[in-house]
Amino acid sequence: MAAPVESITASISNTIATYPITTLLLALLTYYFAQSLQSYLHLSHIPGPWFAPFTDVFLIYKTWRGETFRELNTLCEKYGPIFRIAPNFVVVGDPAEVKKVWGVRSTFDRARWYKGFRLDPPNDTLISMCDGDGGVHAERRGMVLPGYTGREVAGLHEAVDEGILRFAKLMDEKYISTDTEYRPVDLARKIQFMTLDIAGRIAFGERLGFLDQDNDKWNYIEQAEASLPVMQVIAMRPWIIGLLQSRFLRKMVMPSANDPVGLGKVIGIAKAFVAKRFGPDKIEAPDMLGSFIKHGLDKDTAEAEAVLQVISSSDTTACTIRTALLHILTSPSLYASLLHEITVAISSGAVSSPVITSSEASSLPILQATLKESLRIWPPIHGIMPRVSRSDAVICGKHVPAGTNVCWSSYACLRNKEVFGPDAEVFRLGRWFANSDDTKDKERVKKMDEMWELVFGVGRWSCLGRGIAMVEMGKVVFEILKRWEFTIVDAERPIHNYFTGMLVQSGMWVRVEKRDQIRG
Numbered sequence: 430m431a432a433p434v435e436s437i438t439a440s441i442s443n444t445i446a447t448y449p450i451t452t453l454l455l456a457l458l459t460y461y462f463a464q465s466l467q468s469y470l471h472l473s474h475i476p477g478p479w480f481a482p483f484t485d486v487f488l489i490y491k492t493w494r495g496e497t498f499r500e501l502n503t504l505c506e507k508y509g510p511i512f513r514i515a516p517n518f519v520v521v522g523d524p525a526e527v528k529k530v531w532g533v534r535s536t537f538d539r540a541r542w543y544k545g546f547r548l549d550p551p552n553d554t555l556i557s558m559c560d561g562d563g564g565v566h567a568e569r570r571g572m573v574l575p576g577y578t579g580r581e582v583a584g585l586h587e588a589v590d591e592g593i594l595r596f597a598k599l600m601d602e603k604y605i606s607t608d609t610e611y612r613p614v615d616l617a618r619k620i621q622f623m624t625l626d627i628a629g630r631i632a633f634g635e636r637l638g639f640l641d642q643d644n645d646k647w648n649y650i651e652q653a654e655a656s657l658p659v660m661q662v663i664a665m666r667p668w669i670i671g672l673l674q675s676r677f678l679r680k681m682v683m684p685s686a687n688d689p690v691g692l693g694k695v696i697g698i699a700k701a702f703v704a705k706r707f708g709p710d711k712i713e714a715p716d717m718l719g720s721f722i723k724h725g726l727d728k729d730t731a732e733a734e735a736v737l738q739v740i741s742s743s744d745t746t747a748c749t750i751r752t753a754l755l756h757i758l759t760s761p762s763l764y765a766s767l768l769h770e771i772t773v774a775i776s777s778g779a780v781s782s783p784v785i786t787s788s789e790a791s792s793l794p795i796l797q798a799t800l801k802e803s804l805r806i807w808p809p810i811h812g813i814m815p816r817v818s819r820s821d822a823v824i825c826g827k828h829v830p831a832g833t834n835v836c837w838s839s840y841a842c843l844r845n846k847e848v849f850g851p852d853a854e855v856f857r858l859g860r861w862f863a864n865s866d867d868t869k870d871k872e873r874v875k876k877m878d879e880m881w882e883l884v885f886g887v888g889r890w891s892c893l894g895r896g897i898a899m900v901e902m903g904k905v906v907f908e909i910l911k912r913w914e915f916t917i918v919d920a921e922r923p924i925h926n927y928f929t930g931m932l933v934q935s936g937m938w939v940r941v942e943k944r945d946q947i948r949g
């Protein structure tokens with residue numbers, strides 16, 4: 430037997446020596462096919478489009494075009510509550526199953542995808558940390574939590590009120606139309622100026638001055654919006670993340686504190702504020718930054734987490750406020766009932782002035798339901814947010830091998846007809862009100878509430894700013910409706926939405942008139 434084996438080995442060696450390039454190409458092709466076959470087989474029992482086992486280009490392309498929000502739902506309707514979208518990616522459209530994957534006791538960790546959201550690489554902030562980093566996320570979360578709950582942040586509510594009053598001043602001075610004067614205003618932008626100013630004031634104790642200047646200072650909004658689809662795409666390619674975040678390329682392509690514009694500028698501002706809190710002449714202040722430092726964050730980490738706070742809070746709250754206003758303005762019955770609630774609250778003396786308090790706002794059921802419905806219909810954060818498990822799991826009855834990226838379809842989950850009703854596609858507040866004599870109906874609303882929570886994430890990765898966001902959004906929507914009447918300028922295109930993992934909204938042009946004062 431030895432002779433034929435030797436002759437085969439000799440002939441292979443001969444072939445390699447004679448045709449080295451052809452042999453190399455053949456080897457590469459074989460490797461590629463073996464990989465593809467293996468990749469195909471390990472999730473072949475999960476349905477999905479024909480190309481899913483071979484490439485993630487479709488997912489990347491749709492992310493870039495801002496089409497995954499709707500597209501993943503369409504695929505869910507076609508293939509069922511779990512489907513494969515790329516060689517190692519599955520998507521889940523059942524909210525209860527997503528809750529289990531994200532939940533506190535889940536064995537799933539954040540996927541490497543999250544590293545694409547490092548703001549100042551190679552440093553992580555909470556949003557880019559995974560369990561795989563060695564437990565640092567839980568430790569950091571514990572350190573910043575007191576700052577986010579507001580327990581140690583004096584003037585958090587005042588910061589929101591100050592932003593609202595500054596916004597009111599700008600609108601009253603520059604953008605009130607009359608019968609003889611027309612001063613259209615892009616509410617999308619102005620609302621973001623307000624949320625950015627509020628975010629700065631909460632983080633550093635000083636507002637960033639967007640409303641004072643009434644423009645996109647440092648081109649921050651423009652650059653941040655342009656970088657969002659890039660970040661989402663880069664997150665899909667871990668090797669690009671490594672490359673861009675390498676010492677050499679980082680300096681050229683990533684934001685830097687020395688940049689005169691964009692995210693880099695905000696990082697620079699955070700650095701300057703944080704610098705004042707360290708050293709021999711350090712200032713101690715009872716704001717969020719003060720709380721971070723009190724709980725042991727060092728200078729670099731405090732800077733990074735303060736920047737994250739500004740970025741994660743301003744866009745998300747601005748989106749929800751705009752979404753709420755747009756649906757209010759385009760729905761006469763909702764507009765009437767909300768206005769009635771506001772009028773009754775003011776005239777019965779149940780509301781403080783000049784700005785409603787958070788507990789007063791949270792006791793207004795129609796206002797609160799409007800915020801919930803707004804978050805549900807257009808969730809500000811709707812990217813795929815994949816998780817991976819170190820052990821095999823069963824999701825929607827299908828075996829999911831360890832190491833698979835498990836994503837969610839925010840659209841499919843938050844418009845699930847079994848949970849939110851047959852008209853889940855529609856912005857309708859009625860669904861949030863249970864018949865108080867009907868136990869089954871109360872159960873229905875409880876279930877909706879539980880699934881709705883996905884908009885803020887659940888478990889150990891959930892949004893730390895949820896409380897602040899609900900306070901801010903409730904106050905802002907109330908105060909805006911109390912003060913002004915709006916007419917949409919272009920009913921054919923009242924707003925432009927770009928669903929690129931984080932909702933980017935622009936062009937919400939309105940004509941504004943002062944409302945007759947509602948008297949208490």
Ligand code: HEM
Pocket residue numbers: 531555556557570737738741742743745746749804808809810814883884885886887889890891892893894895897898
């Ligand atoms: C409508 C408003 C908001 C929405 C819908 C929202 C949603 C989310 C979501 C979905 C996550 C990620 C969860 C995950 O990876 O599973 C998150 C994380 C986070 N959010 Fe928010 N957010 C909002 C407002 C805010 C505000 C106002 C702040 C700050 C004041 C904030 C701070 C954070 C932080 C720090 C994290 C990272 C938490 C961690 O990884 O431990 N968010 N948010």
